[in-house]
Amino acid sequence: MELAMAKSSNLTRTDLDSSFESQLSVSSRTSYRSLRLAEKERRKNQTGDPFVLALKYFSEVKAGTPRAGNDILKRNLVLVERVGLSRGMPPEAISVMLDFAMSLRMGGVTSVRVLKFLIPATVVPQEAVVRAVSWLCVGKIAISTQVLFLRWVLTVFDMIDSKDHIRAIYGFIFSFVTEENLGRQPFLLHLLSLYKVFYPKLVTLALPSRMRSGFKIHNSTWKVALCAVQKRNNGQVSSDISLSLGLKDETNSRKRKFHHLELPSLSSSIQSNSSSSRSRKVLSLEQLHSFPHLLDNLHCIELPSQMASLLGSSLALCYLDYVQDDSVFLRLNFWLGHALHEEFLYCSRDGSSGSSSEALHFLNRLLSTQHFLQEGFSSTEGFLYKFLNVWDGSLLRPQILGLLSDIPVVPSSCISQLLFEPLMQLFFTSTLFFKCSVIDCLNNMLLKWLTWHSVYALEDGLDISLNRHTPMNMTLSGFMDSVMELVRFVGRLATMGLQLEGCHSLLLSFILDFYETVCDMFLKYGLPLVVMPPAGVFYPALFSTDPVSVDRLSYIMYRYKKNLTSAKCQQQETKQAFHISRQTCQEFNHYLLFMVNCLWNSKMFLPGMAIEVDQELLVLSKVPEPWTSFDLNHHPAFLGYALDFHHKCWPERKDIDFNSIKAAKPWNWYLEFLFSQGFQGLQQFAQSSINRRSVAGISGQRGSQPTSR
Numbered sequence: 228m229e230l231a232m233a234k235s236s237n238l239t240r241t242d243l244d245s246s247f248e249s250q251l252s253v254s255s256r257t258s259y260r261s262l263r264l265a266e267k268e269r270r271k272n273q274t275g276d277p278f279v280l281a282l283k284y285f286s287e288v289k290a291g292t293p294r295a296g297n298d299i300l301k302r303n304l305v306l307v308e309r310v311g312l313s314r315g316m317p318p319e320a321i322s323v324m325l326d327f328a329m330s331l332r333m334g335g336v337t338s339v340r341v342l343k344f345l346i347p348a349t350v351v352p353q354e355a356v357v358r359a360v361s362w363l364c365v366g367k368i369a370i371s372t373q374v375l376f377l378r379w380v381l382t383v384f385d386m387i388d389s390k391d392h393i394r395a396i397y398g399f400i401f402s403f404v405t406e407e408n409l410g411r412q413p414f415l416l417h418l419l420s421l422y423k424v425f426y427p428k429l430v431t432l433a434l435p436s437r438m439r440s441g442f443k444i445h446n447s448t449w450k451v452a453l454c455a456v457q458k459r460n461n462g463q464v465s466s467d468i469s470l471s472l473g474l475k476d477e478t479n480s481r482k483r484k485f486h487h488l489e490l491p492s493l494s495s496s497i498q499s500n501s502s503s504s505r506s507r508k509v510l511s512l513e514q515l516h517s518f519p520h521l522l523d524n525l526h527c528i529e530l531p532s533q534m535a536s537l538l539g540s541s542l543a544l545c546y547l548d549y550v551q552d553d554s555v556f557l558r559l560n561f562w563l564g565h566a567l568h569e570e571f572l573y574c575s576r577d578g579s580s581g582s583s584s585e586a587l588h589f590l591n592r593l594l595s596t597q598h599f600l601q602e603g604f605s606s607t608e609g610f611l612y613k614f615l616n617v618w619d620g621s622l623l624r625p626q627i628l629g630l631l632s633d634i635p636v637v638p639s640s641c642i643s644q645l646l647f648e649p650l651m652q653l654f655f656t657s658t659l660f661f662k663c664s665v666i667d668c669l670n671n672m673l674l675k676w677l678t679w680h681s682v683y684a685l686e687d688g689l690d691i692s693l694n695r696h697t698p699m700n701m702t703l704s705g706f707m708d709s710v711m712e713l714v715r716f717v718g719r720l721a722t723m724g725l726q727l728e729g730c731h732s733l734l735l736s737f738i739l740d741f742y743e744t745v746c747d748m749f750l751k752y753g754l755p756l757v758v759m760p761p762a763g764v765f766y767p768a769l770f771s772t773d774p775v776s777v778d779r780l781s782y783i784m785y786r787y788k789k790n791l792t793s794a795k796c797q798q799q800e801t802k803q804a805f806h807i808s809r810q811t812c813q814e815f816n817h818y819l820l821f822m823v824n825c826l827w828n829s830k831m832f833l834p835g836m837a838i839e840v841d842q843e844l845l846v847l848s849k850v851p852e853p854w855t856s857f858d859l860n861h862h863p864a865f866l867g868y869a870l871d872f873h874h875k876c877w878p879e880r881k882d883i884d885f886n887s888i889k890a891a892k893p894w895n896w897y898l899e900f901l902f903s904q905g906f907q908g909l910q911q912f913a914q915s916s917i918n919r920r921s922v923a924g925i926s927g928q929r930g931s932q933p934t935s936r
Contacts, residue, residue, distance in 0.1 A: 278320075281306045286323045290332040300333065308344045315348025315456040318388070322355040329362035329376065335369050342375050346452050348460060350388040356380060357392050363403060374412055377404070382449050405430060421557050488570055488589040490539040493531050515542050525549065534559040535566075538596050548600055556604075563593075564606030571614060590626035594633075603633035615649035620657050628664055632671035636679070636701060639708035647716050654720055659731055662724045666737040669717050673710070673744055677752040680706060707756050714745055714758045722763030730767045732776060738764055739779045746786040749794050757790055757807065759814040766838075769822065770857065774864040774906065782908025784822060785915050787815055819916060826862065827917060829855040829889070852886075860888040860897065872900050 281303035294300060307324065310316065316324065327333075328341040363373065387393065401422075404415055410432050420434050493513040509529045515521050521528075521542050528546060534555060537543040547555065570586065597603050607630055618627065637646060654665050701709075721738040728734050742764065748754040760783075768780040794807055821838075824830040829852075831838070855861050860869045869885055876893060888897050902910040 277306055278310055282320055282323050285327045288327070288332055290330070292333055294333050294337060300337075304337070304340070308340070311344040311346045312452050313456075314459055315346045315453075317348055318350055318352045318355075321345065321347055322352050322358075325355050325359050326362075329359040329368070331362075331365075331367055335372055338368075339372055339375060342372070342379055343449075344452070345379060346449060346456055347383055347386050348456060349386075351383050351386045353387050353389045353392055356387060357396065360396060360400065360403075377412075377415075379449065382453075405432060417561070421554070421561065488566060488585050490589075490592065491533045491536045493536045493540055493543065512537075512540065512543050512546065518542065518545065521545060530555060533562075535562045538592055544596060544599050560604055560606040563604055564610060567606065567610040568613075572610070572617070586623060587626070590623060590630070594626060594629045597630070597633045603630070603635060608634045612645045615646070615653075618649075618653070620653045620661055624661070624664060628668040632668045632675065634672065636676050636706060636709050638701070638705065639712045642709060642712050643716075647712075651720070655723065655727070659728050659734060662720075662728065663734055663737045666717065666721065666724075666734070666741055669713065669720075670737070670741040670744055673713055673717075673741070676706075676710060676713075677744070677748060677754060680754055681752045707754065710748075710754065710756060711758060717741055718761040718764065722761055725763060725767050730771065732771065732773045735768060735771060735773070735776050736779075739768060739776065739783065742783050743779070743786070746783045747790060749790040750786075755794065757787070757794065757811050759787070759811060759818070765818055769825065770863075772863045774868070777862070777864050778906040778908040780908075781822070781906075781912035784819060785908065785911040788819070788915055791815060822912075823917060825857050826859050829858040831855070831857050855886070858889075859901065860885045865901065868901060868904060869897070872897050 284299065284303045285307070288300075292300075307316075307320070310320075311324075324341055324345060328338040328345070331338055359376065362368065363376075368376075404410055405419065410416070410419055416434060419430050419432060422430050493511075508527050510524045510527050511529045512531055515524070515528075525546070530552075531537065531543075537547050537555075537559065547559075566589075593604075593607065597607070611627070611631055611634060614627070615631075650665060654662055657665075717738075721741070724734055725731075725738070742760050745758055745760070748756050748758075765780070768776050771777055791807065791812070798807070850856065857863075859865055869888060870883065873880075873883055873885065873888065876896070877887070888894060898913065
């Protein structure tokens with residue numbers, strides 16, 4: 228029994244083990260079979276994928292295959308184009324299609340189309356770019372296609388997975404882009420000009436001395452599509468790529484905002500304790516601690532590796548003002564222009580918040596730098612001309628207008644389009660405060676132009692070097708034309724602004740500030756030019772209810788007379804001075820005679836005067852003796868002073884008679900009383916333009932006359 232049970236037990240254990248191994252073997256075989264079937268199915272699906280088949284077609288198609296009437300080419304091209312523009316191409320697809328395009332296997336038209344939808348989904352293989360560059364050696368690719376390829380490389384440069392092999396062929400790429408036809412591209416000219424400063428032998432092209440901003444966004448062909456791919460792939464493309472492309476992605480706008488406005492710290496391109504620095508006795512800027520230390524080492528200072536860091540150090544700015552190396556300003560202008568364009572022109576509106584402390588600090592630093600150097604940067608000038616067309620007039624207003632006042636002289640042929648038209652649109656649709664700010668900005672601009680003229684003008688007066696950072700020379704006549712255009716433009720703004728704002732005294736004050744600069748251009752700045760204010764400025768100032776405005780107008784007329792008299796005397800003595808136009812003299816004499824007749828002679832609204840009013844209207848107005856309404860004892864601006872003077876002269880009188888002031892002695896006392904109140908402009912005008920020998924009397928007596936006509 229026990230033997231039988233043992234056998235039964237052994238049999239059962241053996242059977243179980245055998246059964247388990249059998250089931251395990253079957254399970255393993257089933258699993259392995261499933262994997263093989265899945266792999267086979269995956270390969271089968273991949274092989275049947277239309278996109279993969281299309282790529283296979285473009286990788287195997289032979290050169291010379293006809294394009295016209297080729298339905299297979301058309302179908303595969305449309306398929307790959309749809310994938311590229313919708314979700315982007317994987318790296319292997321980029322390699323295949325780029326090689327197909329650059330090899331011109333099916334003509335240049337197809338190649339251009341392929342380059343335009345070559346949108347990477349993740350990265351671009353380095354070897355694909357190197358192989359594409361090698362196709363340039365064939366010499367069959369059209370210039371327009373070569374330019375398109377270079378633009379594509381610049382667009383996706385940050386997406387290239389590695390750049391070690393690309394760096395190895397930089398020499399070839401440089402010699403290639405200096406080719407005459409290709410090197411004339413705007414986005415390459417500035418780079419070549421920078422190279423020509425460092426290594427003039429490498430650049431054989433004759434580059435223009437003055438170029439507009441060339442570092443524009445030249446990736447518009449791919450920018451929108453790449454932005455859409457980036458959104459669809461949920462940010463799989465690196466955020467750095469969106470920075471370099473300037474993509475207006477709302478989701479990344481906060482990350483992108485003011486990224487370029489941080490000033491790097493001073494750091495030299497060499498180590499201070501290195502053997503080369505010790506042998507050459509080189510001193511880096513960050514090692515300087517005082518201005519005397521800078522003076523002792525001016526000839527052995529090493530420039531920093533990043534020129535933007537110069538803006539953050541006062542000692543570095545002193546060295547920048549001293550150094551004569553053009554490469555320094557080229558590098559600084561390049562960085563500055565890139566930062567301004569990226570952060571204020573190409574970013575989204577949400578990213579350009581006027582309350583940003585970074586933007587405010589950056590622009591204030593730029594302003595202080597330009598004021599220290601007493602010159603504006605050419606990159607700032609180019610940025611402002613574009614920014615004015617999209618500016619709302621409120622974003623960082625003091626900083627923008629401050630930068631605008633620093634721009635150098637603009638040629639008269641283009642000053643209207645670049646400066647006047649956008650400013651005029653903002654001026655007429657803005658507040659009173661903005662109008663005052665614009666007039667003040669243009670006044671500061673004129674002051675700096677005149678200062679540059681008086682400092683940099685050559686002795687012969689024929690050639691003016693306007694700005695060390697702006698390689699532009701201008702003849703004296705060209706400079707005078709630009710100044711004339713600016714003065715006339717402000718005259719138009721002032722006339723319309725006073726009408727819109729009801730001759731507001733604040734706006735009138737800024738306008739008179741401007742004409743205080745204009746009236747002294749000859750004596751104070753040596754510019755042989757006299758421009759009179761328009762009637763829309765002269766008469767509102769003369770009839771103003773603010774005595775300060777009338778006093779300032781009197782001072783301006785006094786300075787105009789001094790400048791015209793000096794210019795006329797110099798013209799008679801040297802016979803080489805500028806010719807005073809008859810129209811200018813007539814305008815001045817007209818204004819002078821009108822002021823004297825109005826303020827002194829009580830001849831307002833009389834026949835033959837500049838302002839005539841029908842006698843019937845004067846009768847209907849019921850104003851007694853209207854011709855005396857604007858003399859110094861009836862003028863609304865001086866009425867309070869006349870009343871005070873009347874009380875002091877005749878304290879016992881209860882009835883006020885302002886005509887009694889016009890008697891001989893009271894009139895002289897009244898004038899002295901006004902002059903003692905601080906109206907020095909009125910006093911200077913009277914002393915220079917009024918013949919006091921015949922004093923104005925009561926109405927009907929003989930009046931004062933201008934001393935010079």
